[in-house]
Amino acid sequence: MPTDPESRPAVPSRRRLLQGGAVATGAAAAAALAPAAAAHAAGPASGGRWPLGKGRFRTRLVLLGTAGGPVPNADRFGISTALVVGDRTYLFDAGRGSVSQYVRAGLEFKRLRGMFVTHLHADHTADLFQYLLLGLVSPDGDALVPPIDLYGPGRAGALPPQWGKPRPTPNVNPDNPTPGLKDLFADSLDGFAYHFNILGREANMPDPSKFLRIHEIDVSGTGANPIDDLAPKMAPIKLFSDGTITVETILVSHGLVFPAFAYRVTTPDGVVVFSGDTGYNENLIAFSRGADVLVHEAVSVGYYKDKGSDEAFIKHLEEGHTDVVKVGEVAARAGVGTLVLSHLGPARSDMVSDREWRKGARTHFKGDLVVGRDLMNIGVRHHRHHNH
Numbered sequence: 001m002p003t004d005p006e007s008r009p010a011v012p013s014r015r016r017l018l019q020g021g022a023v024a025t026g027a028a029a030a031a032a033l034a035p036a037a038a039a040h041a042a043g044p045a046s047g048g049r050w051p052l053g054k055g056r057f058r059t060r061l062v063l064l065g066t067a068g069g070p071v072p073n074a075d076r077f078g079i080s081t082a083l084v085v086g087d088r089t090y091l092f093d094a095g096r097g098s099v100s101q102y103v104r105a106g107l108e109f110k111r112l113r114g115m116f117v118t119h120l121h122a123d124h125t126a127d128l129f130q131y132l133l134l135g136l137v138s139p140d141g142d143a144l145v146p147p148i149d150l151y152g153p154g155r156a157g158a159l160p161p162q163w164g165k166p167r168p169t170p171n172v173n174p175d176n177p178t179p180g181l182k183d184l185f186a187d188s189l190d191g192f193a194y195h196f197n198i199l200g201r202e203a204n205m206p207d208p209s210k211f212l213r214i215h216e217i218d219v220s221g222t223g224a225n226p227i228d229d230l231a232p233k234m235a236p237i238k239l240f241s242d243g244t245i246t247v248e249t250i251l252v253s254h255g256l257v258f259p260a261f262a263y264r265v266t267t268p269d270g271v272v273v274f275s276g277d278t279g280y281n282e283n284l285i286a287f288s289r290g291a292d293v294l295v296h297e298a299v300s301v302g303y304y305k306d307k308g309s310d311e312a313f314i315k316h317l318e319e320g321h322t323d324v325v326k327v328g329e330v331a332a333r334a335g336v337g338t339l340v341l342s343h344l345g346p347a348r349s350d351m352v353s354d355r356e357w358r359k360g361a362r363t364h365f366k367g368d369l370v371v372g373r374d375l376m377n378i379g380v381r382h383h384r385h386h387n388h
């Protein structure tokens, strides 16, 4: 296995490209395919229903990273997904490598119109500040255009009791142990002040504080709290509308994490739901009802049990995440058109193969199924409604 992920772009096999029916080649993937395979991949998909080729879709998803968990691996970058609608791009989570993958996918900073964070685990946010750190100026003229709306968690407000064996937990930043997005950006800006200030003088770096409009999502009306009612049954909250997409959110149950959000995006070509990290829960199933594409996290609990992982970790997987078999059940119950598995744990294909992921999800779900690979493009269009 190569130790440097940059040396081996994750290229979906032709078979994998055709399996989902909706999957087109990413810019990097297309460049890496042999000419014959590339020509073939540009033909009609299986069943002839969904044409391949990213130019054919006004609305598409680009899987920038598909790994779950804050553990670097050589197969997949950290979870991050771009939604492209015409000339506008929206980002959902920004895990490890997101900025590099954004560029490798051929996406442009100047087209980024919105960013949405599901929760504040680092595998979803490791590259978040890097968009501001690295996207402000470019000699090639591709830089962020302010203001960009950023949505996500505010301060949790309190830390819950510890799971598993009691042991001392270090509290980092005891004066504010549960910072939200505004804190994260304010403190990161302060920490990188020298970079911004010196580049301001060297290269007319604009004022970074003007680039983002940070919206911490207010969940106070839901009755939720960070200790014992993290994701009560609730109506969706409408967040964002720019004439191209509208975005709603709902709380989902992700272990001890509060708040943890899913997002539902209505585009001109269909509805896409991002599960974020979540256990099996009714909020998400109701929220995903009839979606054209559901991008859902998946873990293999069986893999970790076989490996003899400790009890607290298994509990974390079972309550804070969704086993791939149950993910298929969520998609079937919600009646979605295409299910995309992303944020896979384990992320390494030598631990759980794409075939095994597929088999798990297929136990209950009969619609279009995609096992996520970095730099895959997935066209979005209205699906025919099936009776599940």
Ligand SMILES: [Zn+2]
Pocket (backbone or CB within 6 Å): 119, 121, 254, 257, 277
């Ligand atoms: Zn998480």
